[in-house]
Amino acid sequence: MSAQHDIPDAVLAQAADWFARLCAGDATARERQAWQAWRDASDTHRQAWARVEAISQRFAPLQAVPDPRAAATAYRSALASPGRRRLMLSLAALAGTGLAGWMAREYGVFPTVLSASQADYRTATGEVRELRLPDGTQVWLGTASAFDAAYSASLRRLRLWRGEMLVETAADAGRPFVVDTPQGRLRALGTRFLTRLDGDDTRIAVYEGAVEATAASGHAVIIPAGMQARVSAQGVSALTPADLADAQGPRGRYVARNVPLSEMLQALGRYRRGYLSVSPEIADLPVFGSFPMTEPDRVLAMLESVMPIRVQRPFPGWTRVMPR
Template sequence: MSGHDTPATESVSHAALEAAAEWFALLRSAPADSDLRAQWQQWLEDDNAHREAWHYVEAVGRRFQALQGTTGPHTTASTLDRVRGRRVSRRQALGSLAGLIGTGMVAWASWRHTPLPGLVANWQADYRSAVGEIRQVRLDDGSRLWLNTASAVNTAFSPSLRRLRLVTGEILVETAGDPGRPFMVDTDHGSLRALGTRFTVRGNQDATQLVVFEGAVAIRPDGTAGETVVHAGEQARFNRDGLLSRGTADATHDAWSRGVILARDTPLDELVAELARYQRGHLGVDPDVAGLRVVGGYPAQDTERSLAMLADVLPITIHRPLPWWTTIKAANDSPP
């Protein structure tokens, strides 16, 4: 399990990942120890899963070190802001950003695990939030918009239509009344038409999730002609081909807009998956404790505090062999 900046690890076992992280830490602490390197080499050759796990850990480590070694994301961000401010074409923007390659731009893009065109789109967005940031915006029509961690949105308001485009991440929208101008939200999978409402929209590669708290929202997937109206207290998930699921909404789902992740008899691994969105690096859960049930409110923007709170009430321990590698284990476990 990881935050925004790490590739998927579904094919690699938790045990292999943890062993790889431990080997990485050992080799960093004793780089000249030839016997240790020979043992690591043997471990690496024993199983293809070990090699996959090692490549993953090595990739995360490279990204972390590259980010620390650059002039910093804020320098890169200011350059990207200048590109956005000029409203240049996509080709011009890519050309301008290419000039950053020699000063760490490639390292930073690799750290964020975002292809350069996607990175440009995010930074050219009208409103955006950084990893770990929750941002509130009042739109021109009086509507309110919250951006969750690592999110980006474009706006296109005209005398006849109000339209948002979710570029990445998750938003909470509270629409202002304006009967003459429909309020629309576009995603990669379709469009949403607000019917006087408060709702969240979360996008990922496979689907869009809608949760409605007040009013109603009409969903129109890109590949279909009809609309499906989702009412207050309901949630739905859809892709371009249609509705994937629909059910009762979790009334606390918008708590992130107040900086809180609420757990109500939630499996530990699900809660940690949410916390991982607010930090860089790897945050994993040992399968032995993944099913522990959790109750309470946890600060979204303070992962360290959230982990400490969990360790206070659950039989777990927080294991961190590397600054960017954190694992939640059973309290009686010892490092491999």
Template sequence: MNTPARRLDPITERAIDWLVRLDSGSATAEDRSAFEAWLDADPRHRNAWQTISGLLHQPIATLREAESHLPGQRRAARLALTTPQRRKALRNSAVALLLMSLGGYALNRQHPLGTLAADLHTATGERRQVQLADGSTLVLNARSAVDVEYSASMRLLRLRKGEILIHTAPDPARPLVVQTLHGQAHALGTRFSVRQLDTHSELAVLEHRVQLTATSGAQQVFDAGSTARFDGTRIQPLAASATIHAAWADGQLDVRDQPLGEVVNALRPYKRGHLRVSPQAAALRVYGVFPLDDPDATLLSLAETQPIAIRRYGALVTLIEHRSESE
């Protein structure tokens, strides 16, 4: 049975953002009204808010387990909690993770616990190339998982998490299909990559053609060089180059005028710790080619060219903020 990996979900991240705004000293009446509307919009919002806002009153006994795996975490948490400057940083960031069953979180950051039952899977910072039984070549990005289901009539790859690149071996009698939560990519004699995210999946066609079918039934064929996203109901062509999109297979992050938030998303599978970027910093535009296998070096390079401040709390939490937020 597949056990979901514990992680900081989007609702929790939004709760942290509200904590930042309301605790900034400059929150307006409109901000507070918007916050109340957000709380009332979904019971999960209020639950996340109660968890985040109450963290300072929770025990840190769970840190003892994390200490046995990553020494220094208890000391980092104490600093975050006991000094005024670090207490402020806690309220401005995801350092709260140190108090949210940190032992399990630390293990999950080494290897996604929810993907261990998959036929093929990779750990944090690991890429893996596999030759399948039919002669096809499969490359898994870091923190990815896929199930391989071959039958007499079809070659099915179920992408559970992350991203894969497939070089399809010819077999006219058995089409090769990659299935995600949002639809299917049907290979038409080709080499292509598929990425599954929470809200949508993405396709990059490197050779020949691929037919996309969303779960709604919508279909569209894409030629070599094309990229697209599909979210279950519709298919949307993208402007990005397929070669740039799949540069991860060569260990590179090729960025062409993209938001820093997207760059951080690409680095997360390679970082053994939580990367948190503030909304203001996430909006910065980035251009360049960076090494995926050394995310710390990439972050330092970004800090030299972007107005950002990087704060680290032990090995598990890295915060990226706009310099104006940390002054």
């Protein structure tokens, strides 16, 4: 397998985000410094950026389109029809935009980033939102997350493009409620549940009612309240107990009970831009408490005040957590 195919989707998404910000034409000097710090932080980041540069000419048609939002909307409409996507990626819908050939070749993380950036409901990095959908369903949308909603007379359908959300469905016996992800479909059975895109998996934790999880392969499992599972394109994992504390994530809080510092900081990284690292000597220190993740600088100060660590910021966009 080539190196570029070994790059995690999350890192490719970060590279695509940086590309979009730099190409917007209004990036500040601090943002460019932060991008350079991100790119130079690891070989994987450099490989991801190299891939973006290698296909940069394929982004040119999008930049030339008078109404990129209309092009993105047409592309999302194409995705709503799997048969058409497999056949021609709805070339008619995209005709004249210059995007069809590129998207047909590159369907995956970059079109997903495009769709997420134009989704019906979305949050920026560090932002969380509480939403009420037309049927009364309540959604708490986590940081850097996005979904589309399509309601018809027979079906209520959400398409999660990025991130995570906590869903509390409204009753409607005549219209099933489903959430589609790249790995499959989740059908709510009168429920409250958390779903998160995590690499090549969809994570699902059920807190009330039940959810029927169906992988792209057709393998289906009903997940009852108090249990969780991971859905891949191949199937649904074995069930394990769900942690109610995880439901706080889309609300912007993180509950730590004997969590390694490195794991805590990895979660915090989803709420802030730039590079965040931790020294190996302190990576396994246990963390306890409830933290306001939408205020990452405050979280770092809280950790620094009670743990034998110090936070260094050698330049904008680069933060290191070191032993004290």
